[in-house]
Amino acid sequence: MNDLLADQMPWWQLVDRCARELFADYGYQEIRVPLVEHTELFQRSIGEHTDIVEKEMYSFEDRGGDSLSLRPEVTAGLVRAAIEHGLLHNRKQRLWTSGPMFRHERPQQGRYRQFHQIDCEAFGFEGPDVDVEMIQISARLWRMLGITDLRLRVNSLGTPESRRQYRALLVAYFERHRAGLDADSLRRLESNPMRILDSKNPAMQEVIAGAPALTDHLDAASRGHFDRFRELLGACGIPYEVDMRLVRGLDYYTRTVFEWTTQALGAQDAVCSGGRYDGLVAQLGGDATPAIGWALGIERIVGLLQAAGTAAGAALPAVYLVLSGDRAENAGLALAERLRDALPGAGVQVNMGGGSMKSQLKRADKSGALLALIIGDDEMAQGVAAVKMLRGDSSQQDCPWDELPRRVASLLGRKLK
Secondary structure, eight states: OOOOOGGGHHHHHHHHHHHHHHHHHHTOEEOOOOSEEEHHHHHHHTOTTSHIIIIIOOEEEOTTSOEEEEOSOSHHHHHHHHHHTTTTTTOOEEEEEEEEEEOOOOOBTTBOSEEEEEEEEEESOOSHHHHHHHHHHHHHHHHHHTOOOOEEEEEEOOOHHHHHHHHHHHHHHHHHTGGGOOHHHHHHHHHOGGGGGGOOOGGGHHHHHTSOOGGGGOOHHHHHHHHHHHHHHHHTTOOOEEOTTOOOSOTTOEEEEEEEEOSSSTTOOEEEEEEEOTTHHHHTTSOOOOEEEEEEEHHHHHHHHHHTTOOOOOOOOSEEEEEOSHHHHHHHHHHHHHHHHHSTTSOEEEOOSOOOHHHHHHHHHHHTOSEEEEEOHHHHHHTEEEEEESSSSOOOEEEEGGGHHHHHHHHHTOOOO
16 A cells, blocks of 8 residues: 655546546536445455455454455445435436545555546446446546547457356367466466456467357347447448457356456556446345446556656646735735635735745745745835745736736736636
8 A cells, every 4th residue: 555645646636637527528427435334245346266255355353243344446335325215216327536545455556555546437328338438427527638649459258148158168278288388377267257357467368369269159138239330430430350368357256357457567457347247236125227337546557647747737826925024924915815815716925934035045946836926024114015936037026915816917928717
């Protein structure tokens, strides 16, 4: 787990601003759910034999004897909340959320044990059109952030019924090639054989390449859904490739799955992943409801922005008040509030802790402010502030206090409230 320091936050704030604007444009509403849920929720949704549940969850027993877990992902919590609060009764929902997740895994570039995600979900939509909308949203976010060189991989996992038939073929194939499987794959062979297809072990790639392809064993409805999904993607001009080995790590996925990947972050190449989970709402006790969603890792997106040299722009003050003496401090604190009322969002910072005029002006320059308002004994006697531009060569000028909001607004090119 790691700290996020102030010098990193401009990129995080940039991603947050773009995401909020984006979701509003597409009609998605924000929702927030707890960081802690009953462990059973994740066992039932993600799957008892997944790596997340078996090896990565932070679980503990509370004082009442209940087994609780820090959320390793948020979809299960969103579904639980939607059922509990009746959000899906004869209604379709477009929702999004963001926040920290927790998995006890080996830290790598862009991956920590506390990590942060933005999550987008849609409930009640059966057709492949919403699958494409999900991808359009993510593709537009990349454009807003100026992120390029991402690759979209798609696949279909079919229905649970067709997957069971495929699973039998897959187990039979890998049983014939047991000698070529590593220890992790031998464990998965009994519990979750499809995850073997996602192995990154170079020594197993030849065996995996010869395995039966799930797309060759889809049921007719899933095949039709996938074909129409691909047709719509093409109509939207979104490049993609079909990856028959893309299976995702959570048991609840059905039909469409997808990943956006990059080669700029080392081995952890996925930056946004998702898919349909049409059976999960019913599995957790609600009425049968089609659903789809994706999650992106904010750490990885920030890593891409920084690697590309994207300037996020720190939140710097526009105005810095230099105050000399007790009377100036009394007047200055009140004046700063008037400026904040008149120019919300401009950024007005008051010098704190005293100091000579020279040292305060050095702080003003270091703050990144565009101009300084200087009030000392002489200015107090005249009822003015000296206005000094900190960027450029313009001369210092006195301005009466009553005229300061208008003068500052003019110099900053802003409108008064």
